Amino acid sequence: MPKLCTILFLVLCCTAVTAQTTIIDSLKKDLSKASTPAQRLKTLMAICDEQYSMSTDSLEHYATVARRLALAQKNPFAASLANHKIAFCMMKLGRADTALLIADRELKTNTVADRQTRDIYFKFSVLQAQVSNSKANAAQTVTTLYKILGEAEQFDDTLATIHANNGIGSVRIQMDQPAEALVNFFSALKFAAYPQYDRAFASLYSNMAMAHSKLGNIDSALFYVGKGIQLCRKIGNLTFLSNALSYQSNFYLKKNKVPEAEASLQEAIEVRKLMKEEMTYQNDQVRLANFYLNTGQAAKAVNICETSLSANVSAAPFLRLQVYEVLAKAYKALDLSKLYQETLEKIISVRDSVQQDNASTALAEMQTRYEVQKKENTIIQQELDLSRKNYILYGSLGLLVFAIVIALLSFFNYRKREKLKLDLLLQKEKDSAALAVLRAGESERKRIAADLHDNLGAYAASIVSNLEFIKPQQQDEGSLVAMQELRHNSLSIVSQLNDTIWVLNKDALSLTAISDRVKAFIRRVQPSFPQVQMQVSEDIGVDHLLPPAQAYQLFQIVQEAVNNALRHSGCRQIDILVASRDSWQVQVTDDGSGMHRPSDKTGGGNGLVNMKARAEEAGWDISWSTGVPRGTVVLVLPKTAASDR
Numbered sequence: 001m002p003k004l005c006t007i008l009f010l011v012l013c014c015t016a017v018t019a020q021t022t023i024i025d026s027l028k029k030d031l032s033k034a035s036t037p038a039q040r041l042k043t044l045m046a047i048c049d050e051q052y053s054m055s056t057d058s059l060e061h062y063a064t065v066a067r068r069l070a071l072a073q074k075n076p077f078a079a080s081l082a083n084h085k086i087a088f089c090m091m092k093l094g095r096a097d098t099a100l101l102i103a104d105r106e107l108k109t110n111t112v113a114d115r116q117t118r119d120i121y122f123k124f125s126v127l128q129a130q131v132s133n134s135k136a137n138a139a140q141t142v143t144t145l146y147k148i149l150g151e152a153e154q155f156d157d158t159l160a161t162i163h164a165n166n167g168i169g170s171v172r173i174q175m176d177q178p179a180e181a182l183v184n185f186f187s188a189l190k191f192a193a194y195p196q197y198d199r200a201f202a203s204l205y206s207n208m209a210m211a212h213s214k215l216g217n218i219d220s221a222l223f224y225v226g227k228g229i230q231l232c233r234k235i236g237n238l239t240f241l242s243n244a245l246s247y248q249s250n251f252y253l254k255k256n257k258v259p260e261a262e263a264s265l266q267e268a269i270e271v272r273k274l275m276k277e278e279m280t281y282q283n284d285q286v287r288l289a290n291f292y293l294n295t296g297q298a299a300k301a302v303n304i305c306e307t308s309l310s311a312n313v314s315a316a317p318f319l320r321l322q323v324y325e326v327l328a329k330a331y332k333a334l335d336l337s338k339l340y341q342e343t344l345e346k347i348i349s350v351r352d353s354v355q356q357d358n359a360s361t362a363l364a365e366m367q368t369r370y371e372v373q374k375k376e377n378t379i380i381q382q383e384l385d386l387s388r389k390n391y392i393l394y395g396s397l398g399l400l401v402f403a404i405v406i407a408l409l410s411f412f413n414y415r416k417r418e419k420l421k422l423d424l425l426l427q428k429e430k431d432s433a434a435l436a437v438l439r440a441g442e443s444e445r446k447r448i449a450a451d452l453h454d455n456l457g458a459y460a461a462s463i464v465s466n467l468e469f470i471k472p473q474q475q476d477e478g479s480l481v482a483m484q485e486l487r488h489n490s491l492s493i494v495s496q497l498n499d500t501i502w503v504l505n506k507d508a509l510s511l512t513a514i515s516d517r518v519k520a521f522i523r524r525v526q527p528s529f530p531q532v533q534m535q536v537s538e539d540i541g542v543d544h545l546l547p548p549a550q551a552y553q554l555f556q557i558v559q560e561a562v563n564n565a566l567r568h569s570g571c572r573q574i575d576i577l578v579a580s581r582d583s584w585q586v587q588v589t590d591d592g593s594g595m596h597r598p599s600d601k602t603g604g605g606n607g608l609v610n611m612k613a614r615a616e617e618a619g620w621d622i623s624w625s626t627g628v629p630r631g632t633v634v635l636v637l638p639k640t641a642a643s644d645r
Helices: 005-013 022-033 037-048 056-072 076-092 096-109 118-134 138-154 158-174 178-189 195-201 204-214 218-235 238-254 258-274 278-294 298-311 317-333 337-467 477-504 511-528 548-569 606-618 639-644
Strands: 533-540 573-580 584-590 620-626 632-638
Touching: 022 037, 037 056, 037 076, 056 076, 076 096, 076 118, 096 118, 118 138, 118 158, 138 158, 158 178, 158 195, 158 204, 178 195, 178 204, 195 204, 195 218, 204 218, 204 238, 218 238, 238 258, 238 278, 258 278, 278 298, 278 317, 298 317, 317 337, 511 533, 511 548, 511 573, 548 573, 548 584, 548 606, 548 632, 606 620
Parallel strands: 533 573
Antiparallel strands: 573 584, 584 632, 620 632
């Protein structure tokens, strides 16, 4: 009994077959009625989808016409599908290299990442695996199939997942790994409940049956091959129906059910006959004759062989040789020595003819290859000469372009360097001028501070000192008040001069330094207001530096806020907070009577107006709000920090 597993792998790329072979006749009628190229192309593609129910020659013819129409209509999708059918034909005709060439070309333009071309990508990827299997390259076949499986799972393509698992399981059967094959088959079988995937299961059930048969589970094999036969009848897939019936026949033989085995094999041959594949049909006839011979029905084997020989007088010599070999065995089994001897002589004659045909064919092929190789060598030499000339031309152009590019780069680089030098010189001059102005300003500021200290400061201190020795002649209350005011004003002048000199003597003042100055101010005024508790708190994370002018304005604002609270609020507590993180703020809080209009930024006396003016000049925000439960809160902070709040 010839091995039936040699056709296990044909299913890797199932295409829809939706009815019995009558659908092909119906489609042919539709093709003759098609009035537009688009309708004709659509019908041709539908005919090509019946690839498992027609002969290879017919499929190649329809696919070639479809490709020509698709190219004329600029329909790349249909052209790729037609090329897939042509490549499938090349594989079946034994022209594996041509099939791979078509597949490689299509895979370059149809990628898995593009949803529009993903179906075509998987079709040609599966075809590559089919071709590798037809060349008995199991390692390459499995590698390709696992690549398909990974991509199918990545892009959630169920049909490609079924094909890949079915293909891997089929190869595992050929490698005598039926248990491992069943794992892949069951991975695909979980999608069997969805009718849209029926076509993909046409051969999967048969492959599962073969796996169970190899494991010795003949009943399970018959169960699954029965499901496969039922499905193939439903979808009208003649190729896989014939295969499944052949498998069923083999399984029945193992169960010693000869009549059932004969019936299944007969039906398989009849189904194959519908496809009009003459060579395949003759192989099936030889298989049937062998079946009869092996089951003790030699007379039936003789009848099959004689019928085949009389019906195919001009058949290929190697097919006649197969028939004669079976016929000789049948005559021998029937003890027909004379006929057996005559058949042996015919076998020798046909074998010589086959060898002669093979030799003639081989010689013709060698002659053709020689002529083709000779022409190819001439073409290669011409292309080499042309390439050499092109290399010289393109090389010269390349060198010229390269030289121009280098020259342009050098020129632009030179201009860039010169411009950079000029910019550096200009910037240096600007920096020098700015530094000179800064130094002049510093020098002038220090000179003014020194003049204030040495002149006005000395005179003011002298006035304060001399006032201690002046006693009014009239000890009335008005004179005493006048002397006190004069002394107070003199001390204020000295204090203001000290504050001004303190600011002018510094290039920049930190918040800590300003806070210390405020503390000194508090110590100075505290004795005059013993009933008021005053304190300065610091929460300084980043000690920001302020220019002298801003430092002076900030100190004056705080000083004015404290004076206002002391003079007008009747407070008992004044708290000054200096806080700093990414930004800074100064807050003066009292528990006095508060302000009548704390939100009115345009109201207030001269003190408030001056505070607003100082804050505006420094670029700060200043606000007054009512404290809790009473009093006034004065808040000073930079405008950027205020906008964030």
